[in-house]
Amino acid sequence: xxxxxxxxxxxxxxxxxxxxxxxxxxxxxxxxxxxxxxxxxxxxxxxxxxxxxxxxxxxxxxxxxxxxxxxxxxxxxxxxxxxxxxxxxxxxxxxxxxxxxxxxxxxxxxxxxxxxxxxxxxxxxxxxxxxxxxxxxxxxxxxxxxxxxxxxxxxxxxxxxxxxxxxxxxxxxxxxxxxxxxxxxxxxxxxxxxxxxxxxxxxx
Amino acid sequence: xxxxxxxxxxxxxxxxxxxxxxxxxxxxxxxxxxxxxxxxxxxxxxxxxxxxxxxxxxxxxxxxxxxxxxxxxxxxxxxxxxxxxxxxxxxxxxxxxxxxxxxxxxxxxxxxxxxxxxxxxxxxxxxxxxxxxxxxxxxxxxxxxxxxxxxxxxxxxxxxxxxxxxxxxxxxxxxxxxxxxxxxxxxxxxxxxxxxxxxxxxxxxxxxxxxxxxxxxxxxxxxxxxxxxxxxxxxxxxxxxxxxxxxxxxxxxxxxxxxxxxxxxxxxxxxxxxxxxxxxxxxxxxxxxxxxxxxxxxxxxxxxxxxxxxxxxxxxxxxxxxxxxxxxxxxxxxxxxxxxxxxxxxxxxxxxxxxxxxxxxxxxxxxxxxxxxxxxxxxxxxxxxxxxxxxxxxxxxxxxxxxxxxxxxxxxxxxxxxxxxxxxxxxxxxxxxxxxxxxxxxxxxxxxxxxxxxxxxxxxxxxxxxxxxxxxxxxxxxxxxxxxxxxxxxxxxxxxxxxxxxxxxxxxxxxxxxxxxxxxxxxxxxxxxxxxxxxxxxxxxxxxxxxxxxx
Numbered sequence: 025x026x027x028x029x030x031x032x033x034x035x036x037x038x039x040x041x042x043x044x045x046x047x048x049x050x051x052x053x054x055x056x057x058x059x060x061x062x063x064x065x066x067x068x069x070x071x072x073x074x075x076x077x078x079x080x081x082x083x084x085x086x087x088x089x090x091x092x093x094x095x096x097x098x099x100x101x102x103x104x105x106x107x108x109x110x111x112x113x114x115x116x117x118x119x120x121x122x123x124x125x126x127x128x129x130x131x132x133x134x135x136x137x138x139x140x141x142x143x144x145x146x147x148x149x150x151x152x153x154x155x156x157x158x159x160x161x162x163x164x165x166x167x168x169x170x171x172x173x174x175x176x177x178x179x180x181x182x183x184x185x186x187x188x189x190x191x192x193x194x195x196x197x198x199x200x201x202x203x204x205x206x207x208x209x210x211x212x213x214x215x216x217x218x219x220x221x222x223x224x225x226x227x228x
Numbered sequence: 229x230x231x232x233x234x235x236x237x238x239x240x241x242x243x244x245x246x247x248x249x250x251x252x253x254x255x256x257x258x259x260x261x262x263x264x265x266x267x268x269x270x271x272x273x274x275x276x277x278x279x280x281x282x283x284x285x286x287x288x289x290x291x292x293x294x295x296x297x298x299x300x301x302x303x304x305x306x307x308x309x310x311x312x313x314x315x316x317x318x319x320x321x322x323x324x325x326x327x328x329x330x331x332x333x334x335x336x337x338x339x340x341x342x343x344x345x346x347x348x349x350x351x352x353x354x355x356x357x358x359x360x361x362x363x364x365x366x367x368x369x370x371x372x373x374x375x376x377x378x379x380x381x382x383x384x385x386x387x388x389x390x391x392x393x394x395x396x397x398x399x400x401x402x403x404x405x406x407x408x409x410x411x412x413x414x415x416x417x418x419x420x421x422x423x424x425x426x427x428x429x430x431x432x433x434x435x436x437x438x439x440x441x442x443x444x445x446x447x448x449x450x451x452x453x454x455x456x457x458x459x460x461x462x463x464x465x466x467x468x469x470x471x472x473x474x475x476x477x478x479x480x481x482x483x484x485x486x487x488x489x490x491x492x493x494x495x496x497x498x499x500x501x502x503x504x505x506x507x508x509x510x511x512x513x514x515x516x517x518x519x520x521x522x523x524x525x526x527x528x529x530x531x532x533x534x535x536x537x538x539x540x541x542x543x544x545x546x547x548x549x550x551x552x553x554x555x556x557x558x559x560x561x562x563x564x565x566x567x568x569x570x571x572x573x574x575x576x577x578x579x580x581x582x583x584x585x586x587x588x589x590x591x592x593x594x595x596x597x598x599x600x601x602x603x604x605x606x607x608x609x610x611x612x613x614x615x616x617x618x619x620x621x622x623x624x625x626x627x628x629x630x631x632x633x634x635x636x637x638x639x640x641x642x643x644x645x646x647x648x649x650x651x652x653x654x655x656x657x658x659x660x661x662x663x664x665x666x667x668x669x670x671x672x673x674x675x676x677x678x679x680x681x682x683x684x685x686x687x688x689x690x691x692x693x694x695x696x697x698x699x700x701x702x703x704x705x706x707x708x709x710x711x712x713x714x715x716x717x718x719x720x721x722x723x724x725x726x727x728x729x730x731x732x733x734x735x736x737x738x739x740x741x742x743x744x745x746x747x748x749x750x751x752x753x754x755x756x757x758x759x760x761x762x763x764x765x766x767x768x769x770x771x772x773x774x775x776x777x778x779x
Binding site for chain 1: 431
């Protein structure tokens with residue numbers, strides 16, 4: 025099946041005699057990102073983890089992104105594989121992303137903390153779109169990790185009841201209700217149909 | 229080749245399965261009328277809801293984005309021009325992930341032509357009192373949570389269930405408005421707070437804007453469609469209509485593309501009801517240009533697609549010293565203020581606004597800036613900023629009644645197409661000086677309310693140019709005569725008496741409230757009209773003038 029719209033052409037394989045809905049499903053942005061994660065080389069993985077640990081430094085009860093699989097479990101699923109003809113947020117394709125990563129150079133891992141921050145600050149200015157993608161993937165991935173949800177519950181003043189994924193539990197038991205605040209005290213009215221009149225001069 | 233099989237003949241063909249199409253299909257089929265509904269999307273499968281997934285927030289920007297141009301689903305079509313289109317192409321239409329806000333229009337909203345008549349503003353061809361019984365019916369079908377007794381509206385029946393919980397955020401805004409001496413009321417929502425027809429009550433999970441796997445949200449796939457199907461409505465999904473057919477001045481049916489097979493099917497019908505939303509309906513009517521209707525169907529006066537309204541918007545994301553826990557509670561508006569709702573010419577603009585509140589989603593959304601703010605800083609400043617923001621947030625925003633302007637319109641894009649080769653919709657929209665003045669006044673009120681609420685930080689957008697297109701209104705409006713509108717008072721197009729339009733495009737004015745409740749009420753009313761006047765409509769060669777509208 026070939027979809028041509030929104031400025032792209034997307035070829036989606038179909039099974040002989042199968043249900044085209046399967047192809048439609050594959051053509052959408054599926055939950056969990058791409059079914060086949062992309063692969064990073066060992067060096068790419070190390071550089072990305074170092075970047076993520078600078079974007080969200082660990083501490084005060086919150087783990088380092090590199091210790092909770094942000095790169096290995098999240099980045100790999102939300103970056104479109106090489107050759108993808110359509111992307112959705114954060115609109116990252118594997119080969120373009122890896123090229124951007126390569127611009128940080130061989131020496132990124134040899135820099136100290138201050139050096140890495142300086143390199144990322146330069147990246148933020150000189151390749152703002154790529155940096156924005158890095159940040160979105162880091163934030164989105166980090167704050168979806170179970171270990172970070174646990175840290176919010178234990179170390180954040182407003183996170184005690186926070187569960188991350190909203191279902192199946194919801195928050196019914198701990199959401200504040202109106203109590204004696206309703207009905208409101210101020211009484212206001214409305215203009216009835218028969219009372220509607222001209223309020224601005226004709227011809228304005 | 230186009231197939232016309234015996235099961236392709238029906239009494240009433242409905243195009244679109246959202247608020248208008250679902251209400252129409254169910255209410256007609258209650259009377260034994262044979263109804264077929266064509267929907268270019270499919271059912272949302274239970275596994276598509278992100279609520280059970282760790283990455284639920286990230287999916288808001290992907291498969292659950294409101295904007296078809298970002299979602300790019302196989303069932304979607306592009307919208308070009310000045311467009312931030314918010315719609316869903318699925319069984320249920322855009323009610324699949326609306327917030328459930330369920331305001332009615334107020335009586336003066338039906339009389340804006342009398343009140344000022346600016347730009348293309350006209351009076352509705354009927355009053356609030358005519359529509360009230362149909363609001364009641366639609367409310368009962370869907371199941372509404374709310375508090376009876378709001379003196380800002382005419383009296384109306386008890387709601388199905390108690391109002392949704394406000395959480396700390398809703399209470400904080402209500403207290404702020406109290407201090408300012410502003411009117412407020414708990415908001416009516418199409419969200420169950422007690423079970424109905426097998427649908428579960430809301431458990432305050434806060435993710436309504438990615439749909440509702442519990443059936444608590446009043447999307448029409450759970451509120452109207454089960455009953456419509458039980459009545460025998462033939463709902464065909466993946467059915468993309470490419471043309472409505474007309475012969476000798478009467479609609480004869482439509483041709484659709486079966487997206488599963490690629491085959492074309494011709495449907496014969498005695499009446500056709502278009503309910504494809506405020507962009508989709510004018511698009512389809514314009515696509516249906518044919519002999520005798522060179523400029524599209526129902527368009528001899530050139531008004532199809534015109535007077536498009538989106539509402540006027542300004543947002544205030546606010547943060548507080550104390551925890552607000554905005555991830556708790558139904559996402560949508562638990563409390564609103566209509567202190568500035570009606571026209572006060574001393575303010576320097578006409579029309580008014582509703583001030584609403586929303587919840588906060590979760591941690592990732594907070595880090596990425598919540599609704600309108602920039603992302604939290606990275607690096608050394610991240611932990612402090614994130615900790616200050618997450619769980620300490622409320623957003624309040626204004627929804628303003630924008631003027632209907634003839635040049636704000638939906639047309640067909642001359643070169644961009646959907647995946648079936650059908651023309652994309654193109655939007656031209658420019659905000660008026662009146663609406664800017666309204667929005668600036670309201671933005672100042674948002675700042676006042678933020679201060680009254682004790683916010684320690686606020687990000688205020690000001691009037692959004694271009695406005696987000698959550699609400700698609702006015703583009704095939706009802707009206708008073710063939711010179712000012714596309715349909716008469718009963719949604720019959722002036723040009724083709726057995727062709728009806730029932731969706732957001734029907735609304736002559738946008739009021740300053742969300743339109744779903746009013747769209748549903750209009751659909752119920754039109755269904756009752758068709759039931760009562762079926763025999764007359766079957767023989768009409770000319771659409772009747774409004775004359776005396778009795779209901």
